Amino acid sequence: GQQLNQSPQSMFIQEGEDVSMNCTSSSIFNTWLWYKQDPGEGPVLLIALYKAGELTSNGRLTAQFGITRKDSFLNISASIPSDVGIYFCAGQFYYQLIWGAGTKLIIKP
Amino acid sequence: GAGVSQSPSNKVTEKGKDVELRCDPISGHTALYWYRQSLGQGLEFLIYFQGNSAPDKSGLPSDRFSAERTGGSVSTLTIQRTQQEDSAVYLCASSSYRGPNYGYTFGSGTRLTVV
Numbered sequence: 222g223q224q225l226n227q228s229p230q231s232m233f234i235q236e237g238e239d240v241s242m243n244c245t246s247s248s249i250f251n252t253w254l255w256y257k258q259d260p261g262e263g264p265v266l267l268i269a270l271y272k273a274g275e276l277t278s279n280g281r282l283t284a285q286f287g288i289t290r291k292d293s294f295l296n297i298s299a300s301i302p303s304d305v306g307i308y309f310c311a312g313q314f315y316y317q318l319i320w321g322a323g324t325k326l327i328i329k330p
Numbered sequence: 331g332a333g334v335s336q337s338p339s340n341k342v343t344e345k346g347k348d349v350e351l352r353c354d355p356i357s358g359h360t361a362l363y364w365y366r367q368s369l370g371q372g373l374e375f376l377i378y379f380q381g382n383s384a385p386d387k388s389g390l391p392s393d394r395f396s397a398e399r400t401g402g403s404v405s406t407l408t409i410q411r412t413q414q415e416d417s418a419v420y421l422c423a424s425s426s427y428r429g430p431n432y433g434y435t436f437g438s439g440t441r442l443t444v445v
Contacts, residue, residue, distance in 0.1 A: 225372070227372075261438060261439075262438050262439075263334070263421050263423070263435075263436025263437050263438050263439055264373070264421075264436050265436070266434070309372055309373070311372075311373075316361065316363070316378050316386070317363075317375045317378065317386075317389075318365075318373070318375070318434075319375075320372030320373040320374075321372050322370070322371055322372045323370075323371075323372055
């Protein structure tokens with residue numbers, strides 16, 4: 222079945238550092254999405270990508286949709302404490318979302 | 331309502347018991363989705379409703395799982411004869427149109443623990 226490979230599984234960073242995570246797939250998706258999930262909450266949409274090669278920013282977040290539509294990365298610049306959480310990539314397949322396993326972001330004190 | 335509401339937020343049940351999980355979508359959203367999230371995993375699609383109909387039930391893990399939606403609004407996910415492997419967070423999402431491009435909003439989930 223379809224699946225997304227997301228890496229890294231977790232990241233320990235210092236406040237102020239830049240963060241990069243990515244997702245790859247063996248399948249083509251027409252839409253890629255990046256979500257953030259805080260403890261005890263549902264995922265919240267950060268960025269949606271619709272076109273191959275598209276580069277989109279949302280504040281300190283930047284995401285790109287790969288040319289082949291089989292991969293995407295998310296960058297967070299100048300991380301702050303509220304960035305901690307789990308970041309998920311998801312590919313849209315008709316009305317379903319196919320999810321990566323998540324990248325847990327932890328900021329070292 | 332203003333957001334997607336799920337209840338209960340936490341449920342502990344004994345193995346073999348039945349449980350019902352409720353989702354109250356955003357008013358006017360015609361599409362409703364149930365997902366399951368196991369610890370350290372991404373979300374797993376369970377079922378999709380468009381109105382009261384469920385065009386796709388393919389994600390339901392076994393015949394112990396069923397879901398219904400009434401009045402194009404509230405949905406209930408029922409798990410019969412619960413097993414320990416059913417322990418997970420069950421998330422509901424709704425959207426005003428098919429697909430996540432159109433305001434696909436998640437609730438906070440129901441954390442189910444089967445003991």
